[in-house]
Amino acid sequence: MLIYLAGPELFLADAARIADAKRAICAAHGCTGVFPTDQPPRLPDPGAPEWYRLYLANEAHIRGCDALIANLTPFRGPSADPGTVYELGFMRALGRPVHGFMNTAARFGSRTLAALGRQARRRADGAWEDAEGMAVEDFVLHDNLMIEGGIRAAGGSFETAAVPAAARWTDLTAFGRCVAKLALASRSGAAAARPGTS
């Protein structure tokens, strides 16, 4: 099973190290991890600008994978990295399994209020809004409901781990739980598809 490893770790200076660590966990479960910066199956048009070649490579990676695990740890604000969220929606629309993990236990509503600080204010009905009058979504979820809804609709799991701040981008405990669940579901599915061989 090929698993696309969506997440903003590619912005780390030592991205190759975290890519190797994630691939090793996948391999231990009989799966192959595909990191966004891996060579894509087919090289995009060399005449296109660099950023668009990167886009096309990632899209080709996602299309070529059987499942996706997204690192949804809050990135420069209350929500996940938008590139990762785009990829999550993309894979969900392809109808394949998507899982997510987040290296914090704090929920979306409380993270948003913390980020807004004194800009947050109450509406007449008691709901919170920001200084521009936009409501603060709070269903006690991990992020915007589209993110958690897509994972649920795809039959995936959302794993969280409360880790020290210094380990936010390197702790792979919650990621490992996603891989284990994907591998288990894959084996169960394969067994169910071949009832005569079990």
Added chain:
Amino acid sequence: MLIYLAGPELFLADAARIADAKRAICAAHGCTGVFPTDQPPRLPDPGAPEWYRLYLANEAHIRGCDALIANLTPFRGPSADPGTVYELGFMRALGRPVHGFMNTAARFGSRTLAALGRQARRRADGAWEDAEGMAVEDFVLHDNLMIEGGIRAAGGSFETAAVPAAARWTDLTAFGRCVAKLALASRSGAAAARPGTS
């Protein structure tokens, strides 16, 4: 043509007013706008939690539409609303036209550096990174490259308008340009599909 009106305006207290304004622009171009809070084509499982019913309704809306226009105006940080970005990736994977607009002229790299403030620092190679060592993506695009790449790959356009801060969530100039381009492409496609009737 049914156009899904993705965007965080649904968080406004007067969301119905902006929904009506967007629908009127669509109608003027012979299209029908579908707002996320509209009644979905098929009501989701009433036994599911509210947030998940909202998710399923939005997913059904997107699947039922012919195209999507995303309001990608920066939302509580340098990037677009994550729910909107999820929906953009979803529609792109369905292979249908996606367009985006943004009510600011500032680019993603400079918005990110402004948000980071004094936390931004230089790597040895001159690239900017944040306090956690994550690089600041800067291809002089409007947001993360996955967002702009998806729109380009789908043949869509990315429209921007520099508007006063107070009109960030209500100015529909750039949105209107997206609708006009979609309607024009739709008419051209329809004419091309029926060469004998033109």
